[in-house]
Amino acid sequence: MAKKLLLDKADVSGIRTYEVYRREGGYRSVEKALKMSTADIVEEVKKSGLRGRGGAGFPTGMKWSFLAKPEGIARYLVCNADESEPGTFKDRYLMEFIPHLLIEGMIVASFALGSNNSYIYIRGEYAWITDILETAIAEARQNGFLGKNILGSGFDCEMYVQRGAGAYICGEETALIESLEGKRGNPRIKPPFPAIKGLWDCPTVVNNVETLAAVVPIINEGGEEYAKIGVGKSTGTKLISACGNINKPGIFEIDMTISVEEFIFSDEYCGGIPNGKRLKACIPGGSSVPILPANLLLTTAKGEKRLMNYESLSDGGFATGSMMGSGGFIVLDEDQCVVRNTMTLARFYHHESCGQCSPCREGTGWMERILKKIENGKGEMKDIDLLWDIQRKIEGNTICPLGDAAAWPVAAAIRHFRDEFEWHVLNPEKCLTENFGLRHYADPIHVPVTA
């Protein structure tokens, strides 16, 4: 069993309450951090190698050190709990079952960054979790971990939960800031980055829920100890939310040295695929990252076992690899249709586009319509090329990365499953009642080294 740093206590009965959480060693990191200098805390986080768990994987310590500190101007820490990337439901678990861990991490981060008012922006649909967090915040406050002069350190900190109202785009950090200011969630043009000009034009750090929770073991055990877990630049543990066609969907805290194969088939994790079906494809890091056929998922193009970490999942670039992304792991068995799955994702991105840039606003709609056409047996061969062309023209031509996030799944589906698209076009009737199936997608492949 891999070492758990975040969820080791999640099963303890009553851990949601302050009393039990504290008895189990909770809030020690706050006691320790308040006696450290803020520069030393940032240094520990740098040493830990922690990378942002929201999807982009940016080194957290470095992000913190970029925060501008102009005299007399407030700074803010905002926790990104918008969690809306299809396949991703890990932050929900953490907040729902062990809410004090997030609050503890946020107090330490608030102190390190000098934020006296910190906000948790949570997706609006997680309404009951808002209540859980507010209760936990009130408990922390009653016990002197929030409010004025925390533990006599002279540091003041208040914490608030802000509910969104149904908009994936508000997970993008500048859209989130706009939303927190009471506006539409339209991403801002960067630069300026939030570290310079964020919430109410003040320097702001936006971090994911899991990132902030990870600060607790980093402070408790030290950055160097944390960095010993994992491999290369994938240090520490990672929460993976696994779903789709697997026996044990749910949240797993992994040490990033295990293989993708072990993750899917071992009983410790996903427990294999139901009803003895075979693996066809997988989207390993949330809906935005490239889908891979079974063969490229389990082994890289170089023929190495693929591992569940940042480097290995992206090995081969977009030609033969994918990404760790947000840790939303979506498994498709042999009976699933890649065209239909891609269509639902295109529909998602079309629905969620904020509409500011025309390539994204229009392009996502076109992709949805063409994919629907192909899925419904009304597609033509040239539609496949048109789809390719549209996604290529969206990528890199928009204000925020939602455009890329919409383009990549379509590109990868065509790149690896083109025959399945063509089969739909060639079999307009059959494709309405049957699926293309597994075919060659799990066969060992020989990719030219130049690919």
Add this chain to the structure above:
Amino acid sequence: MNLESGIMNVQFSKEKLNKVSEIIKRYPQGKQKSALLPILHLAQDEFGGWLDTPVMDYIATLLQIEPIEVYEVASFYSMYNLKPVGKYLFEVCQTGPCMLNGSDQIIDYIKRKLNIAVGDTTADGLFTLKTVECLGACGYAPMMQLGKTYREHLTKEKVDAIVEECRNKAAINN
């Protein structure tokens, strides 16, 4: 409270007004517009499950902002209803991971059971069916949101039970 006739003014209760002031205090002086999203949630819960224009105008007054600033926000976010909805709103997720686990079949089943199309409300005003995009419950698919709760691992039998539960609740409240 009768919004349609416009006879009575839209007005939060004293208790809700206290809540409004408490929310506004979360932000720095002069940044009360930040309270807009939470207060729209509060208003939707309070005034019949949707946001009619007089309600939005009232909120603009409370926050000392222009009505247009409220409209543009209310129309941006999918959780705010700009039209009346049934007493029980079934919001069924249809995105990839839920689709892989049979959400299409669940949506079809609800349509047939309630005899309505997606987006419609039953004649008795009890149920509205909406399809929504990923709600962060992908591992517990198929699923729907019902009020403040998630209903997960849906089956036809579970849908039957939920409909029954709502009908019973409505009967008790009447």
